[in-house]
Amino acid sequence: MRSPLGSDPKVDLSQKFSLAEGVLGGGSFAQLRRGPAQRERVAHLLVLRDVRSVTRGGILADVDRIANELVEIVRRLHARNLAVGTGGNFSAVGDAGLVITASGVDKGTLTIDQLVVVDANGVVIEGNGKPSAETSIHLGLVARGARAVLHVHSVWNTLLSSNHTNELVITGFEMLKGLSGVTTHEHHERVPVIANSQDVPHLARQIERTITPSTHGVLVAGHGLTTWGASLAEAFRHVEIFEFLFEVVGRQQFGR
Numbered sequence: 001m002r003s004p005l006g007s008d009p010k011v012d013l014s015q016k017f018s019l020a021e022g023v024l025g026g027g028s029f030a031q032l033r034r035g036p037a038q039r040e041r042v043a044h045l046l047v048l049r050d051v052r053s054v055t056r057g058g059i060l061a062d063v064d065r066i067a068n069e070l071v072e073i074v075r076r077l078h079a080r081n082l083a084v085g086t087g088g089n090f091s092a093v094g095d096a097g098l099v100i101t102a103s104g105v106d107k108g109t110l111t112i113d114q115l116v117v118v119d120a121n122g123v124v125i126e127g128n129g130k131p132s133a134e135t136s137i138h139l140g141l142v143a144r145g146a147r148a149v150l151h152v153h154s155v156w157n158t159l160l161s162s163n164h165t166n167e168l169v170i171t172g173f174e175m176l177k178g179l180s181g182v183t184t185h186e187h188h189e190r191v192p193v194i195a196n197s198q199d200v201p202h203l204a205r206q207i208e209r210t211i212t213p214s215t216h217g218v219l220v221a222g223h224g225l226t227t228w229g230a231s232l233a234e235a236f237r238h239v240e241i242f243e244f245l246f247e248v249v250g251r252q253q254f255g256r
């Protein structure tokens, strides 16, 4: 029962994030879609390791695809009250870098222009706006093998995480099988619960310390859930499964 994390040795993202720094000069995704001439010019400036992505602005197409998928997923989460207001942050790995929501944007009306691409150090290499305040948490998880990281503030994860310290253990439910690698309701899903802090690098270190190869998600007390996956679809499924389980456990524990 292994999550996507931990099965791989640490990945050096500087090898994967292959855009030369500053090449794109902070233009928006919309600007990048202006025309083939511009795409070609930018593509020529790319420093690539993956030759398959060089041709015809392949990287730009990849970033656009990931960005569109991310917007769609955030809207679905918002529609289910899992990403209310400006709460939460969301990312997925593309060829050019990590595509992540900008800081402080309303998730119900999120557009592709409110995403940015950052390199392995969190430096914006494409897009306007400031990356999410919790970008370092995303980068830490990606360095351990995640391809998408989703962080949601929901009623049930806020209630349950406030009511537990150290960890929340969930077992006995068929829906556990929706978590990657889990094959039986008898599985014990151990969800670490760490104390909330406004010191994001501290939170990132705490998450790094608590997760194991079998961890699928982490709760920050009174704050929210961070989960991930080998793809955006898998990360989204993990949010759905966890939130279902949190509601079931919460209703049992709070008697309603």
Ligand SMILES: [Zn+2]
Binding pocket: 087, 088, 089, 151, 153, 223, 224
């Ligand atoms: Zn948060």
